[in-house]
Amino acid sequence: MRNLIAMFACSCVILGAGAANDPAAAAAAKLAASVSRPASAMVPSKKDEPAPKPAEPAPKKAEPAPKKAEPVADKSSASEEDAEVELSAKIAERLAALRERQQARATATARAKKLADAKRRQDEQAAAAAAAIAATPKHGTVWSYEGELGPANWSKINVDWAKCGTGNRQSPIDLRDGIKVNLEQISFDYHPSSFSEVNNGHTIEVTVGSGNFITVGNTVYELQQFHFHRPSEEKVNGKGTEMVIHLVHRSAEGKVAIIAVLLERGQSHRLMQTIWDNLPLEKQDVVSPSIVIDPSDALPERREYFTYMGSLTEPPCTEGVLWMVFKQPMQASPAQMALFSRLYPLNARPTQSTAGRMIKESN
Numbered sequence: 001m002r003n004l005i006a007m008f009a010c011s012c013v014i015l016g017a018g019a020a021n022d023p024a025a026a027a028a029a030k031l032a033a034s035v036s037r038p039a040s041a042m043v044p045s046k047k048d049e050p051a052p053k054p055a056e057p058a059p060k061k062a063e064p065a066p067k068k069a070e071p072v073a074d075k076s077s078a079s080e081e082d083a084e085v086e087l088s089a090k091i092a093e094r095l096a097a098l099r100e101r102q103q104a105r106a107t108a109t110a111r112a113k114k115l116a117d118a119k120r121r122q123d124e125q126a127a128a129a130a131a132a133i134a135a136t137p138k139h140g141t142v143w144s145y146e147g148e149l150g151p152a153n154w155s156k157i158n159v160d161w162a163k164c165g166t167g168n169r170q171s172p173i174d175l176r177d178g179i180k181v182n183l184e185q186i187s188f189d190y191h192p193s194s195f196s197e198v199n200n201g202h203t204i205e206v207t208v209g210s211g212n213f214i215t216v217g218n219t220v221y222e223l224q225q226f227h228f229h230r231p232s233e234e235k236v237n238g239k240g241t242e243m244v245i246h247l248v249h250r251s252a253e254g255k256v257a258i259i260a261v262l263l264e265r266g267q268s269h270r271l272m273q274t275i276w277d278n279l280p281l282e283k284q285d286v287v288s289p290s291i292v293i294d295p296s297d298a299l300p301e302r303r304e305y306f307t308y309m310g311s312l313t314e315p316p317c318t319e320g321v322l323w324m325v326f327k328q329p330m331q332a333s334p335a336q337m338a339l340f341s342r343l344y345p346l347n348a349r350p351t352q353s354t355a356g357r358m359i360k361e362s363n
Helices: 002-014 017-021 023-036 072-135 151-157 270-277 334-343
Strands: 179-181 187-189 195-199 204-208 213-216 219-229 243-251 256-265 305-311 319-326 330-332 360-362
Parallel strands (some): 179 360, 256 319, 256 330
Antiparallel strands (some): 187 213, 195 204
8 A cells, every 4th residue: 555655656756846736736645645644543542541440340140152253354454455446546536637737738838839939930030021121222202291201201212312311411491690791693584484384292393494594603504493382491590481482493514503582471473373373183284384474573672692502402302502592582462372282281391400501691
């Protein structure tokens, strides 16, 4: 019997440390301990029984014939064998339960490890794909003035637009602390010309027929096109206006000069009204009216201006652009401005750092 109990204890140890906390294992151990105690430990000793009182002498009788001894040893052996069989069955049952729980824990651990490995591989693949995408040169063409495609991310959309994020001569800027000097007057040679216009998805752009020039210093620039922004991209001492017109010129050598005319609310703007009257119905549609416009109608009476070296204010943000911003604003009616705001409520790049650039202004 004791050998059977010892075998059960060894089995419990072999099942692992995890089984030590198992209630079934504890119950089995308790059962084994109770069975292993000798019967004498559970039955009171004769020494602990009180001594019998002396019996009074009884009258003598005839002694009966001695009884035949009962087979006590055989009954005790049979009872012990039954207990051993019962204990053996309980031990086998407990061991089976322990093995089943241990197998369940092992299966759960393997499943959890498999899921963790699969997630790790998935994360590694996603990271590798993201790295590959990030390393691939981008050549996007779609941009806007807000959201993920807005000015803050222009340089990330196309590798050729890197200057939008890394340039140190970017436009527009806040024009302040300018050096007042006797700036040379801009010479204008504008005349009535044919034109075409398009709603290009960013602004209303008007292409002007050839033959319209300005001269700045010793360089002659030809007017290419003009377009509108709302609000004005330029600021003067921190203040902007409701709209602005940019007149874009290019020299024979490819140099770019842009004149900015600020627009504030007031009287109707004649040139703007002609443009609004001929707006295309769909974006990207080009309209070429059979009438002419005079670009001079975009210019204020006084021609004092600020000037500095900057960039295009939209992708690819090319630098080396000569900017001239007239001090005197022109006026446009509230209705004219409202019409543009329905198309483009916001199409202005935020002001950029001056980065120590020199700003000159007319006396």
